[in-house]
Amino acid sequence: MAHILSPVPGTFYTQSAPGEPLFKTPGDAIAAGDVIGLIEVMKTFIEVKAEAAGTFKEYVVENGAAIGAGEWLAEFEG
């Protein structure tokens, strides 16, 4: 099991906007560079990307959660 970590502190979003679908759902195939979430930091949105290919397992923090730098955001099987 591998983890996707937060590069910066901020607020984590699992969808691009309210009402939009989740970036990834369990079982989705992911490629390196796929966007799996957004972090709002100081009113700027930064994309969180998968660093390697694999199968998405789950988000480990909720949509809209306050997160710290280096915190686990999601799990995937590489």
Next chain:
Amino acid sequence: MPIKRLLIANRGEIAVRIIRAAKAMGIHTIQAHSEADADMLAVRMADEAVCIGPAQAAHSYLNVDAMLEAVKSTQADAVHPGYGFMAENADFVRALEKAGITFVGPSADTIDRMGDKVAARQAAEAAGVPVVPGSKGRLDTVDDAVAVAADLGYPVMIKAAAGGGGKGIRIADSEADLRKMAPQAQAEANAAFGDGGLYLERAINAPRHIEVQIMGDGTDAVHYFERECSMQRRRQKVWEEAGASCLDEATRAHLCDTAVALAKAVGYVGAGTLEYLYDSKTKEFFFIEMNTRIQVEHPVTEMLTGSDLVQEMIHVAGGGKLRQSQQDITRSGHAIEVRLNAEDPAMQFLPFPGKVDSLRLPEGKGIRFDHFLYEGYQVPPFYDSLLGKLIVHAEDRAAAIALLITALEKLEIGGLKTTTPLHLALAHDPSVRADDFHTQWLEPWLAAGNLNATP
């Protein structure tokens, strides 16, 4: 009635600034804060503090009910909104008015009127303020926009009638452009403001952004001269000056006089700013909008005129009359403010929240640093990146730039990346030193790699 208990409905450096002003006036200060801001400097400085909700601004600083509850629970008799958040929220002001609480700023009706760009433009025209040639009222269809643009001549600027913060603004060079962009602008305006109304203006090439600071007490109004705010990135100001060296005396007098005429015409109470585009070639200025709040860049005006604008706005909000007549307000020397943001200029201005390990502040004659930092302070990631504002004042513009360089070199905020390298590069740049720039100047300058080229 003079204010006795003032709730500060804001955070960061402006909260600190308001507390200092209010304490100097003998007013009891109450700082509202989110859970993420319990350790901020303004909380430590205020006479008391009240938590208004979680970190997310939508649930705290922007939450009208939470703020009203804080006003009641602390028995505040007045609220200072600073800039941003509640500063131009007419619904909040209406709720305060209904509860008999003083708002440090204009009435809800004035905020509504000046916040609607079309209504503000009509008020300006009626007071004799020149406006950018544009549509007479709001435009609801693309065909209406095309007909108006044919009269104005291209390029035209498409704006949201309800807009702000640069949202919904587009420039069309031709009818084909306009037909493509107007529906996008309408959709964006609808999404952002719940109002798809547009208006059009003639687009002015290489304009300078000049603004006039006014203060009113509901009957009388005065100006504190103008500021130059042309150095902008993504429509956010990064470097501001007072005065605007590009103006001659006759133009300056005309600009400031018309601003006062508008403030008087609308019975303005509090601090306000009229923003203009200025065409240096033709020496024409055009009103674009009015901000009904104290602004981030107010300190350059304070340094230029020796006036305390925040104290004056609190004074008039409490029912006082203006304490200075126009002839008492004079300008001397030149002032420059730069915004220190927690961003890494070398990494596309990536936000850089973190902990302030060490802090060394420049001091001396003509140097002011408005900030909310202390050693050990953890800058939260939830709000904007402004850490502080460095303001310098000297006998002329060249001396102010020299003092700015000295002050920036002495300033040390350990543990964070800041925009200091950007300001040093700008202060050394020949065009900046020659006062030869405009609102569209900074972004191409950055894109051309000038930031890295400067030592």
